[in-house]
Amino acid sequence: MPNLQFTKPWHGIPREEIVWNPSVIEEACIGCGTCVTGCSRLVYRYDYERQKAVVADPLNCMVGCTTCANTCPTHAIRFPDISTIFALEGHPEVHHTIEDDLNARHDQLAWHDVVPHPEKIVTLRVDAISYQGDNTMILTLSPLTSADSLSEFMPGQYLHLLPPQSGWLARAYSIANAPRTDGSIELQIRRAKDGRMSKWLFEDLHVGDTLKARGPMGSFTLRSKANTPLVFIAGGTGFAPIKAMIEQQLTHQPQSLIKLFWGVSVREDLYELDLLEKWTKINQNMQITLAISHGPLPDNLPKRMKAHAVNIIKEINETDSDFTGVDVYAAGSPSMIPAVIDTLTSRGVALEHIHVDSFGQ
Numbered sequence: 031m032p033n034l035q036f037t038k039p040w041h042g043i044p045r046e047e048i049v050w051n052p053s054v055i056e057e058a059c060i061g062c063g064t065c066v067t068g069c070s071r072l073v074y075r076y077d078y079e080r081q082k083a084v085v086a087d088p089l090n091c092m093v094g095c096t097t098c099a100n101t102c103p104t105h106a107i108r109f110p111d112i113s114t115i116f117a118l119e120g121h122p123e124v125h126h127t128i129e130d131d132l133n134a135r136h137d138q139l140a141w142h143d144v145v146p147h148p149e150k151i152v153t154l155r156v157d158a159i160s161y162q163g164d165n166t167m168i169l170t171l172s173p174l175t176s177a178d179s180l181s182e183f184m185p186g187q188y189l190h191l192l193p194p195q196s197g198w199l200a201r202a203y204s205i206a207n208a209p210r211t212d213g214s215i216e217l218q219i220r221r222a223k224d225g226r227m228s229k230w231l232f233e234d235l236h237v238g239d240t241l242k243a244r245g246p247m248g249s250f251t252l253r254s255k256a257n258t259p260l261v262f263i264a265g266g267t268g269f270a271p272i273k274a275m276i277e278q279q280l281t282h283q284p285q286s287l288i289k290l291f292w293g294v295s296v297r298e299d300l301y302e303l304d305l306l307e308k309w310t311k312i313n314q315n316m317q318i319t320l321a322i323s324h325g326p327l328p329d330n331l332p333k334r335m336k337a338h339a340v341n342i343i344k345e346i347n348e349t350d351s352d353f354t355g356v357d358v359y360a361a362g363s364p365s366m367i368p369a370v371i372d373t374l375t376s377r378g379v380a381l382e383h384i385h386v387d388s389f390g391q
Contacts, residue, residue: 032089036071040093042127043118049110051088052098058106059083065098065107074098116364122225125199129226133197149244151192152178156239157214162301165221166267167232168206172214174240179213180205185252185274186359186387189215189245193227200244201227204361204387206270208277218270218301250387252278254357259287261353263370265342265362266294271387272361273302280312288313289351293321293342293362297328307332321345343369346377353379361387 037045052065052073061081066074075086083106094115099107118124132139154171161167173179180189185208190200206216222228235241252275254260260279264272269292279286294300300320310316310332320328320337321344327337338345343366358379360370367388374384 032087033072036090036092040118041124041131043121043124045089045093048093048118049114050093051091052085052107052109054083054085055106055108056082058104060104060106062103064101064103068101069098113365113368116368120363120365122222122228126226129197129199132199149247151242151244152180153240154178154180154215154243156235156237156241159235159237163298166299166301167219167221168301169217169219169231169235170214171217171241171243172212176213180215180243180246181209181211181213183209183246185209185278186250186271187246187248188250188271189243189247191217191227192242192244194230194241195226198226202247204248204268204271204274205246206273208274208281216270218267218273220267248387250359250361250385251275252359253385256283257286259356260289261351261356261358262288262290263342263346263358263360263362264290264292265366266299268361268363268366268387269302270361272359273305275359276309280309284313285315286313288316289356290316290318291321291342291345291349292318293323293345293366295323296325297322300328303328306335310334317351319345319349319351342366343373346370346373353377356383358384359386360384364388 039045040048059082061083063076063083065083066076071090071092073085073087073090075084077084094112096109099109153174155174156169157172158170159167183205186204188202188204190202192200203217203219206218219231221232250271262272262276272290276288276290279288306318310318316334318335320335321340321342322337323341327339331337340348342362353374356379358374360367362370367386371381371384371386375381
């Protein structure tokens with residue numbers, strides 16, 4: 031029978047609602063017993079008659095754990111795709127439960143050593159707030175003093191916004207512009223349904239307010255040799271770091287070969303289409319494809335811009351674009367990025383030429 035100690039809710043989600051447990055491929059199992067004796071949660075039992083491992087209590091399995099599959103000498107154990115768990119981690123209630131647990135167990139979990147780091151805490155003033163539909167915000171921030179300037183970051187990096195409630199965890203947002211001489215930055219923020227930070231940003235933040243941020247951080251930056259053809263792939267507000275990189279590229283190599291694929295759920299999730307058109311006028315070698323999963327497509331797109339009624343993975347898989355000799359930079363949700371990597375490698379792009387940035391909600 032499942033053990034109540036192991037089947038308690040996972041970050042607030044009932045364990046019974048989470049499909050995560052191993053399955054044994056009978057013809058591949060050699061009955062070595064490694065999984066049976068190695069799992070301390072008693073997920074398995076051993077059929078001594080047939081000398082096979084049997085999954086007896088699947089709900090005992092730790093969500094996300096694949097130790098038994100990793101140590102099976104004949105690869106006879108399979109798990110659901112890890113994107114199942116990534117999708118759960120995107121739920122605000124999961125993030126809130128983790129946040130509350132960290133606060134409740136502060137004395138037990140706190141690490142008191144100090145590690146030097148290059149990031150700094152800065153104070154930023156809200157200069158402008160632009161709403162792109164109901165669920166996307168473009169936030170323009172400027173340094174309160176010269177010491178708060180973020181003018182030396184690398185395009186593609188992110189910063190942590192420090193929330194107004196001390197018990198909340200900081201949220202990471204990519205900087206959506208190349209460095210500016212005045213130190214101002216742009217953030218593109220997607221509303222997370224029922225998210226604490228989203229509620230504050232979308233309902234309580236106003237022009238003129240100040241907030242704290244830590245950064246810059248991250249290694250998702252351009253590292254390609256000059257004149258290398260570049261492919262950029264963005265999912266939703268994963269467009270933010272991609273936008274910063276393209277701005278940098280158009281400044282230093284304005285006629286380089288660039289292909290941008292931007293995937294969204296519906297047409298209303300697209301924003302800054304005027305900017306995309308401006309890019310195609312600056313760079314005659316730039317091609318832009320919009321992948322829209324549901325609903326109508328935008329009308330009257332400029333030359334070298336097109337839109338298809340598919341999701342971004344299907345678009346990358348079916349496009350007639352040539353990926354020979356390209357470097358790829360992709361940013362999107364944890365459920366999107368593994369599929370992008372698999373699709374690109376199936377089309378012949380080597381892993382060392384694929385650079386990714388994955389974000390949660």
